[in-house]
Amino acid sequence: MAEELVKKSKDKFFRGRNVEELKAVDTREFAKLVPSRERRTLLRNYDVVEAFVRRLEEKGVKGKMMKTHDRTIVIVPRMVGKMIGVHNGKEFLKVAITYEMLGHRLGEFAMTRKIAKHTSLGKKKK
Numbered sequence: 476m477a478e479e480l481v482k483k484s485k486d487k488f489f490r491g492r493n494v495e496e497l498k499a500v501d502t503r504e505f506a507k508l509v510p511s512r513e514r515r516t517l518l519r520n521y522d523v524v525e526a527f528v529r530r531l532e533e534k535g536v537k538g539k540m541m542k543t544h545d546r547t548i549v550i551v552p553r554m555v556g557k558m559i560g561v562h563n564g565k566e567f568l569k570v571a572i573t574y575e576m577l578g579h580r581l582g583e584f585a586m587t588r589k590i591a592k593h594t595s596l597g598k599k600k601k
Contacts, residue, residue, distance in 0.1 A: 546582025561585035
């Protein structure tokens with residue numbers, strides 16, 4: 476009994492479903508599990524998302540990282556475990572897709588601004 480609880484706690488779930496089960500589900504079925512804004516985006520841009528995932532799987536077979544400028548693509552289960560280069564306005568940042576990212580957008584994981592690093596006032600460089 477205790478072994479089953481430990482095993483179950485280690486499983487990765489999204490809205491009550493195992494991520495492995497979600498990988499077999501169609502993108503339209505996955506859209507029913509995400510919040511309304513992402514659902515609307517997935518359903519309206521179904522062709523764009525499917526084409527992106529198809530290209531991602533083809534490049535993954537060749538061992539290449541896929542790069543994209545489209546930061547608005549919603550992360551779907553078939554992307555989990557892949558590496559994607561997301562453009563932040565200057566360069567492509569590597570983003571490893573995990574199951575916690577499901578339902579979010581690619582742009583959320585590639586920050587466009589750097590942290591300001593100011594020097595102390597009154598100190599001169601030698």
